Amino acid sequence: MRLPDKIAIVTGASSGIGRAIALLFAQEGAAVIAADITEDVVEGGEPVIDVLRRLTDKTMFVRADVSKEADVRSLFHQVVARYGRVDILVNNAMVRGGLPLAETTEADWDRVMDVNLKGAYLCLREAVRQMLTQDIVNDARGRIVNITSQHGMIGAPRDFAYGVSKAGLVYMTRQVATDYARDFIVCNAVAPGKILTGKTGAAVDPECLDYSRRRTPMPRLGTPRDVAYAVLFLASDDATYIAGHNLMVDGGWMAQ
Template sequence: MPLLDRKVAIVTGASSGLGRAIALRYAEEGATVVIADVSEAPIEGGDTTLARIMAAGGTGLFIKTDISNWADVDSLVTQTVKEFGRLDIMVNNAAIYTSTNLLETSPQQWDRVMSVNVTGFFYCCKRAAEQFLTQEPEGEARGRIINISSQHGMLACPGDFPYGVSKGAIVQMTRQIAVDHAANMILCNAIAPGKIITGKPGVANDPDALDYSRRRTPWPRLGEPRDVAGAALFLASEMASYITGVNLMVDGGWMAG
């Protein structure tokens, strides 16, 4: 039986990159997947995430969502439940960055990063938990929240001040939700990717940065979206029913070195 048979999942930022990989993997394992993003077109080009899910015989839905807007998040969960009956998994992945240090970061940049990367995650966690509490448990959980954090939430990345601070907040948010709502049978975990090669433009694929990451990562290759998707699948499955409040590193040993 597929690991996520009959489960209903929302994945934010699922049109591209890590969110896309997670959504596709969930669909492969039997989940109905709601793709929540500000744009449906993938950064990498090619077919949309929903088109790929449907072409493979899966079930899904795209809902345009700005997670920094409570009304959008409220509508996202409401539409999901109206269409598919319940919500089992909320994956909070959508995020933005500025690649600026303290002095370079404008108040407007700070506010925008925090509105998506922290407040947006808060909105999605809150609305998902509200829905979970209306449902009877399936297996050992009413619902699962998976937050995509970053190794930059544990150590400083030079010149990426607001992003790093926001990801540190997500690690603590995850712990807080896990402890406060364990009695409600709500599981909450985070995944902290290391260097993952995606189609993201800009500094993420700068040749010098990639060379440094290769030298810094103990494992003999850099990460791929499928590596994060595999971790997200594990945490969404019944195999992880006694795991909550963790920040799972998917980094080829970077943080261990």
């Protein structure tokens, strides 16, 4: 148990990477608050809260649109009212754009930025405000892990708004880390490479998959569980002197 009795909020927890993080955290002893705009699972299957309840009785699902300030405030209020604190925030909720610059409308841009950047900012702000009130335990008042992307550091082909939003989240990770490390609030990020979540459509386009396999040095593409274990490390007391880091989970993609 690496997260015994920790109170952890995971946004975008219904599907994909967020779902894998929520389930792994529960297996590691955390009380997991799964937050998402919907209980529907993109890849199909039962709602994440049903699976979580088989792992622990210390869990709850909160329907929240992270792009809305009122929803984010309500999320944190509910968690603090029930558990008294927030030990971990995983900022995972996101949407993709899927368009190059010339085809990106203002509405497309706003939709991606509202979730990927504004949503992250609102959750970060509420988490930091709450964590500042908490006691220091094992050199931390709280831990934050943002889910960025390799495409926050290199071009995201035909996905202009998404790439810009993830680059912004990489910066926010560093800014929060440097501003609040002195207050024992630890902020880091995990940057996934090509992860096979079970989604259909563009995510498994044969041409895209072929490119990703050729571009990745390791002989397989990633899984949500690969990302979840990296997040677990940064969210746990095992990560003792790491702040502002953007940990690549990409099979070596960015190394070449």
